[in-house]
Amino acid sequence: xxxxxxxxxxxxxxxxxxxxxxxxxxxxxxxxxxxxxxxxxxxxxxxxxxxxxxxxxxxxxxxxxxxxxxxxxxxxxxxxxxxxxxxxxxxxxxxxxxxxxxxxxxxxxxxxxxxxxxxxxxxxxxxxxxxxxxxxxxxxxxxxxxxxxxxxxxxxxxxxxxxxxxxxxxxxxxxxxxxxxxxxxxxxxxxxxxxxxxxxxxxxxxxxxxxxxxxxxxxxxxx
Amino acid sequence: xxxxxxxxxxxxxxxxxxxxxxxxxxxxxxxxxxxxxxxxxxxxxxxxxxxxxxxxxxxxxxxxxxxxxxxxxxxxxxxxxxxxxxxxxxxxxxxxxxxxxxxxxxxxxxxxxxxxxxxxxxxxxxxxxxxxxxxxxxxxxxxxxxxxxxxxxxxxxxxxxxxxxxxxxxxxxxxxxxxxxxxxxxxxxxxxxxxxxxxxxxxxxxxxx
Numbered sequence: 001x002x003x004x005x006x007x008x009x010x011x012x013x014x015x016x017x018x019x020x021x022x023x024x025x026x027x028x029x030x031x032x033x034x035x036x037x038x039x040x041x042x043x044x045x046x047x048x049x050x051x052x053x054x055x056x057x058x059x060x061x062x063x064x065x066x067x068x069x070x071x072x073x074x075x076x077x078x079x080x081x082x083x084x085x086x087x088x089x090x091x092x093x094x095x096x097x098x099x100x101x102x103x104x105x106x107x108x109x110x111x112x113x114x115x116x117x118x119x120x121x122x123x124x125x126x127x128x129x130x131x132x133x134x135x136x137x138x139x140x141x142x143x144x145x146x147x148x149x150x151x152x153x154x155x156x157x158x159x160x161x162x163x164x165x166x167x168x169x170x171x172x173x174x175x176x177x178x179x180x181x182x183x184x185x186x187x188x189x190x191x192x193x194x195x196x197x198x199x200x201x202x203x204x205x206x207x208x209x210x211x212x213x214x215x216x217x218x219x220x221x222x223x
Numbered sequence: 224x225x226x227x228x229x230x231x232x233x234x235x236x237x238x239x240x241x242x243x244x245x246x247x248x249x250x251x252x253x254x255x256x257x258x259x260x261x262x263x264x265x266x267x268x269x270x271x272x273x274x275x276x277x278x279x280x281x282x283x284x285x286x287x288x289x290x291x292x293x294x295x296x297x298x299x300x301x302x303x304x305x306x307x308x309x310x311x312x313x314x315x316x317x318x319x320x321x322x323x324x325x326x327x328x329x330x331x332x333x334x335x336x337x338x339x340x341x342x343x344x345x346x347x348x349x350x351x352x353x354x355x356x357x358x359x360x361x362x363x364x365x366x367x368x369x370x371x372x373x374x375x376x377x378x379x380x381x382x383x384x385x386x387x388x389x390x391x392x393x394x395x396x397x398x399x400x401x402x403x404x405x406x407x408x409x410x411x412x413x414x415x416x417x418x419x420x421x422x423x424x425x426x427x428x429x430x431x432x
Contacts, residue, residue: 001418006401012422013400019423077426103398104375106232150227151292158295158362161231161371173407180416188423195425 013179014100018080020175022048022065023191027202034170041088045095050078074195087164094164103172110160114153183211225373226297226360227278234380236370236395237406238363243392246365251287253390254298258283262303264349272382274390275299280358296363300372300383303354307345315344359383370395 001009022044024032030043044065050057050073057073064070065083082099084107096108178184186208194200225231243249259273259280276282276289277297290296319340320332332340360373361383372383384395396402405413 001414006414006417007399010401010417010420011399013404013420016423017400019425074425075427077424079423079425099375101399102234102375103400103403104234106375108231108233110231147288154227154292154295154297157226157231158364162364162367165235169403169407172403176404176408179420180413184423188425191423192425196427 011101012079014103015079015081016179017103017172017175018083018098018100019074019191020178021085021171022080022083023194026065027194027200027205032171034167034174036170037089037167040167041086043086044083045086046084047097048083049081050074051081052076052078056081071195071197087167089163089167092160094160096164098168103168105164108161108164110157110164112153112156112160114149114156178209181211183209226362226371231373232375233371233373234375235398236372236380236384237398237402238368238370239394239396242365247287247291250296250391251285251290254290255285257386257390258285259301259303262305262354264346270302270304272300272302272386274386275301275358277360277362278358280356294364294366296365298361298363299358300361300379300386301356301358302379302382303356305345305349305352306355307348307352312341312345312348315348316341319344 021032021042025043030041031039032042033039043063045062046064047058047060048064048070050059050070055078057069057078059065059067059069059073061067080100082097084095084097087094087096092111094108094110097106098104099106178187187205190200190205190208225233254274257273259275260271260283262268262271273283274285275298276285277299280299280301282289283301285298290298320337323336323340324330324332357379359379362371362373363369364371370387372380374380380397384397387393387395401417404417
């Protein structure tokens with residue numbers, strides 16, 4: 001297969017990755033786990049767009065994937081084209097939208113500390129004017145300080161962005177291990193049952209995901 | 224300025240190839256060579272891209288400090304484009320065509336004359352307008368070999384790829400499910416499984432296409 005075909009004809013893998021993230025986050029009640037990062041909060045929020053060909057469904061709300069409409073879309077053969085996610089790692093919360101076909105991020109809100117309005121020292125508005133000795137910085141010094149501050153804010157933002165990307169890459173690697181291996185053929189029936197609203201046997205799914213063949217009836221229980 | 228404040232919307236590109244030796248000097252020189260040159264009304268091109276300072280589209284004199292933030296190369300990607308409103312162009316063109324025909328006592332213009340007249344009117348209108356300027360932040364993480372381009376616009380991305388390869392002699396590979404997979408799990412291990420993939424469908428087996 002040519003490189004261009006591997007890219008263009010397999011963009012659906014991005015949609016399946018979003019589906020798997022949604023499925024796992026729901027199955028494990030908003031808590032995902034990787035070997036590198038341990039457990040962290042992760043769930044779909046704000047918006048999910050599901051499409052099949054030209055037909056699409058856009059669902060908005062605090063937990064858009066939790067409603068009946070989202071699963072109904074899956075049962076009609078649609079897969080997520082983009083989804084909003086919320087991530088909680090330690091005390092830090094991040095939200096973003098992931099677009100499946102290019103794995104591109106939009107609207108990423110980072111838990112930054114630097115560069116916030118509240119970091120600016122308050123003006124001494126109440127102090128008498130004569131009590132305030134104004135320090136006059138020359139233009140070059142001020143410019144240099146502002147430049148240093150913007151550099152520091154940039155490093156912080158990039159550090160947090162790279163942390164998020166690293167986490168997503170590990171999740172993608174874990175997904176690929178399942179998707180490209182034998183486990184996927186055991187996982188798909190479980191996902192199909194989940195889309196139908198059947199109760200899923202989580203332990204059986206974990207065994208299936210980790211490559212241990214299980215019978216379909218063991219992984220799902222009828223409603 | 225998405226790279227410096229506010230929420231982030233970006234696409235990632237993987238840089239294909241190693242950095243050259245003394246890359247900072249080389250890159251500074253080649254970025255300066257391709258810094259943004261403003262569009263002039265008489266230019267043949269109607270669109271031009273070039274580098275500028277991050278977040279400062281009008282700052283095209285670039286120093287080392289403007290570009291290098293420790294292990295990042297940060298730069299603005301600026302595109303200028305002449306945008307003449309269609310109704311204005313059509314009106315002025317009609318006026319010019321009428322005047323031209325009247326002056327020569329003719330009733331019709333040849334195709335060549337029409338083209339020349341349109342070019343003339345466009346250039347005249349450009350002198351009364353300013354080109355539309357668009358700037359997108361670009362942040363190249365040199366140690367990761369990743370470029371973050373703060374836009375999702377495909378046309379802008381294609382133009383960035385062109386200018387990037389001219390400036391740095393390195394090709395950009397846009398992130399996609401396959402390119403990220405290949406980065407995480409290099410070939411030949413990846414290829415056989417990847418090529419055999421078929422789309423997953425959770426559709427109900429009966430009654431739904």
